[in-house]
Amino acid sequence: MQKSAIALTVAVMATGASLSASADTLTIATVNNGDMVRMQKLTDDFTSKNPGIDLEWVTLEENALRQKVTTDIATKGGQFDVMTIGTYEVPIWAERDWLVPLEGLGDDYDVDDILPAIRGGLSVDDKLYAAPFYGESSMVMYRKDLMEKAGMEMPEAPTWEFIGQAARAMTDKDNEIYGVCLRGKAGWGENMAFLTATANSFGARWFDMDWNPQFDSQEWSDTLNFYVDLMNDAGPPGSSSNGFNENLTLFQNGQCGMWIDATVAASFVTNANDSKVADQVGFALAPDNGLGKRGNWLWAWSLAIPAGTEKEESAKKFVAWATSKAYAELVASKEGWANVPPGTRTSLYENPEYQKVPFAAMTLASIQEADPTNPTVEEVPYVGVQFVAIPEFQGIATSVGQQFAAALAGQSSVEDALKNAQSLTERAMKKAGYPK
């Protein structure tokens, strides 16, 4: 009896090993956001058109997904056939031949329709290594009523000076209204995404052409001093803990005059079901300082195929389906044009129906303003607007982000934060063998 029980237990556990994916099942790793969840609900369209291909989804929070797919692809684990990755990973992985070049996606795929800025960020040597599912930049979202109350008018392309004046004029701390909400939480994809893009518009850069860190430059000092002063004067309390979701909550509850963040937020803040200020939201380009670069970033969640998958052809069929013009039309027919994944195709922005979406034009203009191959005022040896596409960047930028968050929280001075950022970046880059 006991032996039977043990045998049964082992057999049940062993079932897991034998249940590996069949030849026709694609395992797709993806992030949890509205567009990706919508795609999962619409996959019947794909499976009906491609009988014999089944889809298994692994949906995870962004950071957990990044750790998992990076481990898998670096060790050639082969657990996934399609991976959702960002513009940061694509150039690094493509150079290591970890990704399948996306050629032969079908006659009607129209690869030239992909927005040039997005396509540039996902290509190496003119070869596309990931197909964009949705693209985003950053822009200013502001309260028209509070702006009017402050006696100011938001230009379509504001300067940082204007943003500073408007934020201070809109702030009413007694009534818990804060002129501006910005990312403060430490992390390479949190405060450093915003601050790196902002620094570009102040003329700063992460490295010179010899890979020497530049945090000891006047431009970085100007950037960080402006940010900390602005947030102290017109930001919400505890902003060094605020990321996208915290600021979204504040904005939707009517407590932010302006919010500079991802263009994807536009659909949230204008959704009357969730936002108390849905009918009062205006949009403008991310600010500049008249130096030729704006403080907006560029990002695309994209579908890539890991090299070594045995189901390359089926994976290509899926990638082509999910990032095609036809998919956009499918979403529009089921859930309306406002829910079509934004920021990937020129044809979408030429569509008269999509042009009626209130944030469509500003999203496109913001994406077009960003140039990942030429992100800064002065020349740099790297690709990436709000990141530097080298493997070491995640670790370095998270440490630098902690220094800057400490300065915002008042735990250290701006000068000390920059000094620490410079020394820790110098140390890490020397260790990695970068400076020439």
Add this chain to the structure above:
Amino acid sequence: MARQVTLNRRLVNTAVAWGFGLLIFFPILWTILTSFKTEAEAISLQPSLFAFDWTLENYQEVNSRSNYPRYFMNSVIIAVGSVVLGLIIAVPAAWAMAFVPSKKTRGILMWMLSTKMLPPVGVLIPIYLLFRDWGLLDSRVGLVLVLTMVNLPIIVWMLFTYFREIPGEILEAARMDGASLKSELIHVLTPMAVPGIASTMLLNVILAWNEAFWTLVLTTTNAAPLTQFIASYSSPEGLFYAKLSAASTMAIAPVLILGWFSQKQLVRGLTFGAVK
């Protein structure tokens, strides 16, 4: 007068205990309540404890998006399997250390404990490569093996502590009566250590149930347990707190119920030998 003082002290103690209990339970209560709110109510800056429009839409959404029974079964198999395997290894090990100690016993115990001090990510790549080569990625067998290794030091330490409380003379008497080593372990030692073994088992089932590093990294679909189920509802760009709360409630409910019904055994086991 003395009786009055005692009564007052008991009342104060009870109030303080309830206060601490509620304080500890409050985040769980908040998660459960949020799971019945709309997303808009979940992020409201003037949140209501009970006065909101109760809805089951988050549970409906979570059930339609995810195959909960599959995640649940994987969690049960992985948690119970790893603890059972751990006990099979740990009972003889703890017996040897408790009743036949050598000069190296203390050192071995400390070494076992020291393995818990290594951050798991430090051995991620070697384990991942081994699992890849052995075909154990995304398998329940693989996770049972890993979680057994992860929790084995705790199981051995707990059992060692319980076994040391059992008089060695009883085992000697059994031996003199002709009991073999196997009989001594199964028929004499184990029945006497049932409270300790039960609490060890319960505690380690909870630890294995909540383990969220290896279970996330080593699984994709077939062996994915409830930790991955929860992680699929977390998002740094988008407010899905109500759905995340519904998923969390569904994930913690089984272990919460298990803990509730077995709290007597847990307390008894954890305080075993604390007061002589």
